[in-house]
Amino acid sequence: MDQKLEHVKIEGKDVEMHPGFPVRFACMEHVDEELDDYVNDFETAPDTHRAELVEGDGLDKRCRACGAPAKMALLKEKGL
Numbered sequence: 001m002d003q004k005l006e007h008v009k010i011e012g013k014d015v016e017m018h019p020g021f022p023v024r025f026a027c028m029e030h031v032d033e034e035l036d037d038y039v040n041d042f043e044t045a046p047d048t049h050r051a052e053l054v055e056g057d058g059l060d061k062r063c064r065a066c067g068a069p070a071k072m073a074l075l076k077e078k079g080l
């Protein structure tokens with residue numbers, strides 16, 4: 001599932017998301033696949049953070065591929 005947020009908190013710090021790029025989550029089993037998908041879908045490598053460090057309104061932290069609790073967040077920070 002693609003989740004579009006304007007801001008998320010990463011390690012408690014408010015971080016602005018790059019418009020047009022979603023936040024996705026992946027379990028360890030699917031993280032390589034999700035990295036490839038992100039690059040294929042958006043032609044850019046995402047920034048990755050541990051899922052537990054990323055918080056946002058209504059953020060659903062389940063693996064996009066299998067629905068398991070996610071370990072990694074894939075997102076694109078504005079200005080990076």
Ligand SMILES: [Zn+2]
Nearest residue numbers: 027030063066
């Ligand atoms: Zn998974």
